[in-house]
Amino acid sequence: GGPMYYIKNGLNKNWHWLAYLFAAFGVLTVFGTGNATQVNTITTAIDSALFNYGVIGVDAAKTVNLVIGIVLAVLIALILLGGIKRIGQVTEKLVPFMAVIYVLLAAGVVLLNLKNIPHVFVSIFEGAFTPTSVTGGAVGSFFISMKKGVSRGIFSNEAGLGTGSIAHACADTKKPVKQGFFGIFEVFIDTIVICTLTALVILCSGVPIGYGEAAGAELTILGFTSTYGSWVSIFTAVAMCCFAFSTIIGWGLYGTRCIEFLFGTKINKPFMVLYSLVAIVGATMDLGLMWNIAETFNGLMAIPNLIAVFLLSGVVVKLVKEYFAGEGKDA
Template identity: 70%
Template sequence: MLATIESINAVVNDFVWGVPAMICIIGVGLYLSFVTGFIQLRKFGYAIKTTIGKAFHKTNAAEGATTPFQALCTALAATLGTGSIAGVAGAITIGGPGAVFWMWISALLGMCTKFSEVTLAVHFREKNIHGDWVGGPMYYIKNGLSKNWQWLSVAFALFGTLAVFGTGNATQVNTITVAIDSALLNFNVIASEHIGTVNLFIGIIIAIFVALVLLGGIKRIGMVTEKLVPFMALLYIVLALGVVLIHMEQLPFVLKMIFKGAFDPSAVTGGVVGTVFMSLKKGISRGIFSNEAGLGTGPI
């Protein structure tokens, strides 16, 4: 079963992240950046001031189902974690050190892409039957484009639902189980033949905790993220800086490998990664997996 899933995933992955996707992602990011006058750079200070700076203001809590701080934590919860750790490691392993450079490019252009899609989502949002605001690509397609494009909003909702099982569930659960399995095996807590049973219990426990959060609606999601995400983000930053400081003497060499590998991967990897496109493909795809710019999940 696992081999079948992997083979199907490989075919879909090659199709989704092919040349047309790379052109669209980079092209749209560049187009939006030029149209907005590179707003991600011009208004970076203002963005920090009006997000982190006002995140703790409780006066704005009545405007929606969550406080600004909860909304910020919910957004960060989707971008910090698996994509920034496993995604980056996977990109470097397959695409070489140069993939990091293309992740930087993806992040730079993705800032404008995400700004644009979130702005559209707010502008074309609507209230549901419960009186709560709802938005996202399906709503700004439905409310912003002509009726000829209504099918696209339905298509996005359907494909978005399928994507949640992959990027939103399978990768995270797999990363958790692999980490726990490695720890248990290394400390001789369990035997290798019992891994399947352990993974089943891990999956059930994760499903129960996720259900307890999701069934409480957006308010409970906000309450949980505002308690977990600050700790997670601080721990991530401290550990990342710690790794850099411990290996500070290697920093110039690492930067050299990143920039050289971005345009001549085979020179850095010894021919293991033979093309610039492979490095670009893995860098862009893993960058989007981390920041979710253009996926449509951020506006939702």
């Protein structure tokens, strides 16, 4: 399933080019969005934990990252090619557990720094709505802020990209509308709960923030360690590794479905091998350019999907009405 299939099966032949366009952009997107940037999160998290305990120095980081990249490439290849299903099963159970612990620890940071909450929210609203914020750095900076906000939001929850529907298509259900509601709930949990708590961890803890710098996992870990101490860096590193690794596997599925739609199943295994090797690139290179490329293809994926969603909106309304009418009869 996924956008390429609901475009092909739901719209007439005049719109089928959208399905092929989405699949092509999808194949290109997975290498950056789903792999390299996620591997970078893993290496940064592990490096931060090792630095905190003095296990390695800055000079050794490149070698450690290369080793991490090779190990991840092997694991990704084995899971996607079906060699080690047990790791996927362990990740499936570990990620929800890590997510719950992450939320509890993040909530703890907020509670322990409760006195900072009023100042944090005042600074957020002042930064967003005061006239000087919009006009101070010229109009261009306002559009850059919007671009970053939208691109990071999409990166977080995939809303509008259509990729989530590829995963939901694997569900064993006779009620697609009900499955769709789960998809809506995901966006709320991921962005509203997890991302808001992460922002509060950083802001409430009072860690110095270098505006304009590409600080992600390292900044989040610093927020935790400034409140709990260096011991928590081990947990946050493990949690972030689990989150990122499960994302890599999920996007591997997305990419496989997209390239299969374009070229058939014969290309799946070569694609999976190539996708796995990108982990080494993500672990060792400067990802500034990769982030920009990933964000660009994210936006390009959204265009054909949003056109299709708009054209199919009448069908969606009809299905939802039928679903609720059926639920009423069942009751």
